[in-house]
Amino acid sequence: MFDWRWDFTLNILPRLIEATGNTLLAAGIGYAIAVVIGLALALAQRTPFRALTLAVREAVEFIRSTPLILQIFFVFYVGPQFGIRLSPWVAGMIAIGLHYASYLSEVYRGGLDSVPRGQWEACAALNLSPARTYFRVIIPQALPPSLAGMGNYLVGIFKDTPMLSVIGVAELMHTATAIGSESYRYLEPYTLVGLIFLAISLPSAALIRAFEAWVRKKLGMTR
Amino acid sequence: MTDQDMSKYPLRLADDKVPMVRFMNVTKRYGDLVVLDSLDLDVDEGEMVTVIGPSGSGKTTVLRMLMTLETINGGVIYVDGEPLTHMEKGGRLVPADRRHIRRMRANIGMCFQHFNLFPHMTALENCMEAPVHVLGLPKAEARDRSIELLGMVGLEDKVDQHPARLSGGQQQRVAIARALAMRPKVMLFDEVTSALDPEVIGEVTNVIRKLVDQHNLTMLMVTHQMGFAKEISDRVCFFYDGKIEEQGPPSEIFGSPQKERTQQFLSAVLEAG
Amino acid sequence: MMSYSAFLTEYGPRFLDGATVTAIQTVLAAILAIVIALVAGLMRLSANVVPRWVATTYIEIFRGTSLLVQLYWIFFVLPLFGITLEKFTAGFVAVGMNLGAYGAELVRGAILSVPRGQWEAAIALNMTGAQRMRRIILPQAMVIMLPPWGNLLIELLKGTALVSLIAVADLMFEAKQINGTTFLSAQAFGTALIIYYAMARFVITPAMRGLERRMRRRLSRA
Structure with missing residues (x-):
């Protein structure tokens, strides 16, 4: 088929699979950063300090509406200008982690907003501390409606990792491009990259949906 | 369904006395649940038949099948002597294709519990939409016809309003005008007053009353308003568990029901007021 | 060190050129995405399995892989199949096809959320399937899907930044070039970030809001 070479395919497959490990690692670290920073960004918008709320809101808006690839370049190149050297991995994780933190903060915000006012009032009436209110009452209820969005962004961050290749993170896309420029063959590496992405993201999406249903059931939120 | 089964259904009804609507041995199932069980029901031209019964008795399904919103699982429905759910092919009845259904559907109009007016069109546009785009009437003619009908339902001053600006009673009257604009032979009213506030029910029942008095329309109505059914119907059918338990003129059904279930149902709804 | 105003005087025109290319890429990709979304979204709802299956496959492939992978595939691999797209075309085609797959799901969801009664009323008025869709369902679905389309168009704008990687001279590309010659990374990339933000926040968002209000x-629906 269209000059597809199987020997070449088998030859490069181990390298690509190894690079897939890096892709998954990058997605995992980036997501972990995003989950935590995202929560901080969401909670920062619920403090009584209006200036802080507005500043965080605007920052989230800014990060969400500008291209991730540009942010990756920005983080990677601006450091050295001021004498701070970041490795491609560190710069990449900061950029992608912050980008997805801004998405996740919106997901959390939606989840928190979906908790009825009466729940807060009940906590106040019971004189629960703010920490206890959040962690024991509000967040458990805000979680299930947030899960679908969180799952989508987990798959999303995985699919955005190829952008890290532009600053030299040796993930899948970077490896495929390297193979292409060594061998002058792009058909097999780029097609395989596409197939690897499909093979991971399609089952993941299904798995996430199943997990979401399981959590809802576990929390007794479905009939 | 085998050919053997279909042979007992005529290709069209004999000419001497043809009912406007005939349900012949009609069955409707959802999975294992039998909603209608071998229903036989004739409605004559110009007759007003009211269908009453507890919820889940299949009464709304009768109308929805006639409007072809539901398929049927057995039997044949005829409209004006011609099969609706089936068509003739090589001397036998086969399930109707889309074209046949569209041709036959032109005979039937329907009003719904929740009006289902098109929210992006004014009252007048709602009425003109199908006459222009389905019947192919010139716009001016469709407009005249629609304005006349909107006048008939008492809404001449609301023609340019969108549904969101109309009360429930007004919306339902627009819906009646919209259905009539297609000049159907049979009109179906599916619980048209159930979603209305009590004080506006009269607006809608008055329009239906007017239709009964002034037009020779064949009508089938599902309602929970026993008083209105009693006053306006030529015949009342009491449905129970997918079957007609009892039917007759309203004086008999409401005055001296024969079956125990009819008596129970009527005393329950009359008690509830 | 060069002051920022001197930097802008010197490189402003190049940022402007790049922003123009980004705007053109965005508009062309958006048109393609809207057409694909409508067609694929309707095919997903077809009663016939063949169009349904074709649309589902398309959507799963384009949503299951990365835009960057698709862009490289279209630009570097497609020529091996005899289809060579010039880089400018390959750029907006990749972005449009990718976002079109996401848009198709929005179209489908919006159509399905038009109340059942609207379909039934249209059937009762004996409208054909095409008339029902075009005159009754789509106008209502349009209003439902406009807000998520606003977000999608911002994603699309962001997506066009990737075309710089196949050397389309868009805003991202110019920023990289300027960074390469001046090493003023904060100024080069920062200015580009601000321009992208302005395009999203002060062009796309208000335009979509206005359209939503008009619809x-x-x-x-008062």
Whole structure:
């Protein structure tokens, strides 16, 4: 088929699979950063300090509406200008982690907003501390409606990792491009990259949906 | 369904006395649940038949099948002597294709519990939409016809309003005008007053009353308003568990029901007021 | 060190050129995405399995892989199949096809959320399937899907930044070039970030809000 070479395919497959490990690692670290920073960004918008709320809101808006690839370049190149050297991995994780933190903060915000006012009032009436209110009452209820969005962004961050290749993170896309420029063959590496992405993201999406249903059931939120 | 089964259904009804609507041995199932069980029901031209019964008795399904919103699982429905759910092919009845259904559907109009007016069109546009785009009437003619009908339902001053600006009673009257604009032979009213506030029910029942008095329309109505059914119907059918338990003129059904279930149902709804 | 105003005087025109290319890429990709979304979204709802299956496959492939992978595939691999797209075309085609797959799901969801009664009323008025869709369902679905389309168009704008990687001279590309010659990374990339933000926040978002208001008024849902 269209000059597809199987020997070449088998030859490069181990390298690509190894690079897939890096892709998954990058997605995992980036997501972990995003989950935590995202929560901080969401909670920062619920403090009584209006200036802080507005500043965080605007920052989230800014990060969400500008291209991730540009942010990756920005983080990677601006450091050295001021004498701070970041490795491609560190710069990449900061950029992608912050980008997805801004998405996740919106997901959390939606989840928190979906908790009825009466729940807060009940906590106040019971004189629960703010920490206890959040962690024991509000967040458990805000979680299930947030899960679908969180799952989508987990798959999303995985699919955005190829952008890290532009600053030299040796993930899948970077490896495929390297193979292409060594061998002058792009058909097999780029097609395989596409197939690897499909093979991971399609089952993941299904798995996430199943997990979401399981959590809802576990929390007794479905009939 | 085998050919053997279909042979007992005529290709069209004999000419001497043809009912406007005939349900012949009609069955409707959802999975294992039998909603209608071998229903036989004739409605004559110009007759007003009211269908009453507890919820889940299949009464709304009768109308929805006639409007072809539901398929049927057995039997044949005829409209004006011609099969609706089936068509003739090589001397036998086969399930109707889309074209046949569209041709036959032109005979039937329907009003719904929740009006289902098109929210992006004014009252007048709602009425003109199908006459222009389905019947192919010139716009001016469709407009005249629609304005006349909107006048008939008492809404001449609301023609340019969108549904969101109309009360429930007004919306339902627009819906009646919209259905009539297609000049159907049979009109179906599916619980048209159930979603209305009590004080506006009269607006809608008055329009239906007017239709009964002034037009020779064949009508089938599902309602929970026993008083209105009693006053306006030529015949009342009491449905129970997918079957007609009892039917007759309203004086008999409401005055001296024969079956125990009819008596129970009527005393329950009359008690509830 | 060069002052920022001197930097802008020197490189402003190049940022402007790049922003123009980004705007053109965005508009062309958006048109393609809207057409694909409508066609694929409707095919997903077809009663016939063949169009349904074709659309589902398309959507799963384009949503299951990365835009960057698709862009490289279209630009570097497609020529091996005899289809060579010039880089400018390959750029907006990749972005449009990718976002079109996401848009198709929005179209489908919006159509399905038009109340059942609207379909039934259209059937009762004996409209054909095409008339029902075009005159009754789509106008209502349009209003439902406009807000998520606003977000999608911002994603699309962001997506066009990737075309710089196949050397389309868009805003991202110019920023990289300027960074390469001046090493003023904060100024080069920062200015580009601000321009992208302005395009999203002060062009796309207000335009979509305005469109939404107009549509809603036409639907007259007070």
